[in-house]
Amino acid sequence: MERLDRKKIPVKGLWWKLTGIALVLYSVIAGLLIDVPELPVIHQTIRNLFYHVCMWFGMFVMYGTALVYSIKYLANYKLDDDLYASGAVYTGLFFGTLGLLTGMLWAKFTWGDFWTNDPQLNGAAVSMMAYLAYAVLRSSIDEVSMRARISAVYNIFAFMLLVIFLGVLPRLADSSLHPGKGGNSSTMEGLDMTMRMVFWPAVIGWILIAVWLLTLHVRYRKLKQNIQLNQTQL
Amino acid sequence: MREITALIHKDLMLELRQKYAINGILLYVFSTIFVVQLSFGRVIDDTTWIALFWVILLFAAFNAVSKSFVQESSARRLYYFTLASPVSVIASKMIYNALLMVFLGGLSLGIYSLFMGMPALGMSLFLPAFILGCIGLATAITMVSAIASRTGNNTALTAILGFPVVLPLLLLLIKASQLSLSRSVADIEMLKLLLSITLIDAVVAILAIVLFPYLWRD
Numbered sequence: 001m002e003r004l005d006r007k008k009i010p011v012k013g014l015w016w017k018l019t020g021i022a023l024v025l026y027s028v029i030a031g032l033l034i035d036v037p038e039l040p041v042i043h044q045t046i047r048n049l050f051y052h053v054c055m056w057f058g059m060f061v062m063y064g065t066a067l068v069y070s071i072k073y074l075a076n077y078k079l080d081d082d083l084y085a086s087g088a089v090y091t092g093l094f095f096g097t098l099g100l101l102t103g104m105l106w107a108k109f110t111w112g113d114f115w116t117n118d119p120q121l122n123g124a125a126v127s128m129m130a131y132l133a134y135a136v137l138r139s140s141i142d143e144v145s146m147r148a149r150i151s152a153v154y155n156i157f158a159f160m161l162l163v164i165f166l167g168v169l170p171r172l173a174d175s176s177l178h179p180g181k182g183g184n185s186s187t188m189e190g191l192d193m194t195m196r197m198v199f200w201p202a203v204i205g206w207i208l209i210a211v212w213l214l215t216l217h218v219r220y221r222k223l224k225q226n227i228q229l230n231q232t233q234l
Numbered sequence: 235m236r237e238i239t240a241l242i243h244k245d246l247m248l249e250l251r252q253k254y255a256i257n258g259i260l261l262y263v264f265s266t267i268f269v270v271q272l273s274f275g276r277v278i279d280d281t282t283w284i285a286l287f288w289v290i291l292l293f294a295a296f297n298a299v300s301k302s303f304v305q306e307s308s309a310r311r312l313y314y315f316t317l318a319s320p321v322s323v324i325a326s327k328m329i330y331n332a333l334l335m336v337f338l339g340g341l342s343l344g345i346y347s348l349f350m351g352m353p354a355l356g357m358s359l360f361l362p363a364f365i366l367g368c369i370g371l372a373t374a375i376t377m378v379s380a381i382a383s384r385t386g387n388n389t390a391l392t393a394i395l396g397f398p399v400v401l402p403l404l405l406l407l408i409k410a411s412q413l414s415l416s417r418s419v420a421d422i423e424m425l426k427l428l429l430s431i432t433l434i435d436a437v438v439a440i441l442a443i444v445l446f447p448y449l450w451r452d
Contacts, residue, residue, distance in 0.1 A: 074448050122405065130398035137395060140385045150384050153445045157377060158399060160441055161434070165402035168430050 023205025055099030062092030082148035241326035303383035363410035
């Protein structure tokens with residue numbers, strides 16, 4: 001195994017990390033303080049929108065990043081790309097888990113149950129399963145370049161099917177408890193101005209945090225690899 | 235094209251020579267249906283009929299298709315590698331498995347309706363959805379078993395990797411079957427469902443053909 005070159009992280013600088021922290025802090029504080037519209041059933045739980053939906057945005061950005069790096073890996077077989085691809089999947093899984101937990105909490109207090117049969121929830125469950133399967137696949141191959149190649153192939157395959165699944169199925173469904181799908185009224189369009197002023201900064205903040213986590217994860221694994229390499233050379 | 239037909243012919247010969255594989259799957263289908271009949275009796279409602287049918291077919295598909303790459307030893311793979319292009323290898327496997335699945339599915343449908351009766355399904359929606367579904371299951375599991383076969387022939391991994399990949403298709407198929415129960419289905423609704431199933435089939439096949447060469451070489 002050759003030593004991974006310690007190329008610098010693609011997105012440099014401190015400013016975007018600080019922006020991320022500032023935006024998330026702003027969304028947490030403002031999200032709890034602002035006046036929200038009084039809607040039936042959801043009432044005050046609508047504040048969870050600022051936290052729950054952002055997790056899915058973070059997850060999708062991470063899975064998208066993983067797809068891009070998997071394609072890059074298959075194009076020129078650089079192990080760094082594989083590190084980013086798998087790191088992005090693991091970070092995406094982290095955000096997906098948080099999204100599920102916040103969603104389940106929200107569901108309990110609005111729909112009365114932690115889990116309901118809903119196309120959106122099926123999509124979330126299937127994508128979690130697909131990426132957990134990716135993790136299982138990676139752990140079952142020992143040889144580094146083989147693992148990188150095969151998991152890249154599975155990543156592309158699974159991602160494309162997920163896109164179809166999430167894109168097509170909710171549209172075919174008769175009804176969904178989630179807004180904007182099926183016969184349900186869309187609160188996303190009815191979202192009032194003050195909520196938007198918190199929601200979109202929160203989304204951007206969490207995406208920045210996700211990218212930061214990804215870079216930390218990759219750096220940590222590179223260091224660990226280099227330590228192992230040094231030990232074997234001694 | 236000649237390569238593909240030759241490879242399909244080879245798979246067929248292998249199947250006919252090693253009859254235990256196909257007989258095993260037939261026995262699996264038969265015994266599952268028998269167990270269903272024993273535990274439910276003859277009368278089940280239509281939704282349960284559909285759900286059980288697709289569950290039986292799903293596991294039959296995993297049994298039948300997952301061996302397609304696992305059965306080839308690495309020495310033989312190297313031999314094919316020198317003879318045929320990877321695209322024709324995956325294409326032949328997918329076509330062969332699709333044919334096998336349509337055959338097995340038809341047989342299961344026959345045995346299943348013999349034991350459990352048959353609800354009044356609208357055949358103009360159910361049959362095309364059924365055939366497209368068999369093809370889709372076969373192609374998706376073929377690709378997944380190709381991935382799993384590179385990990386030290388782990389058959390359990392085929393199921394783990396395959397389940398999330400075939401679930402979208404399966405949900406569409408169950409939806410199509412349930413829709414075919416009702417008498418008054420708008421044509422546009424039917425067309426939309428069948429088109430979505432075809433879309434999934436096509437995407438799976440195209441992705442498999444594009445990605446398989448990366449799996450094939452060492």
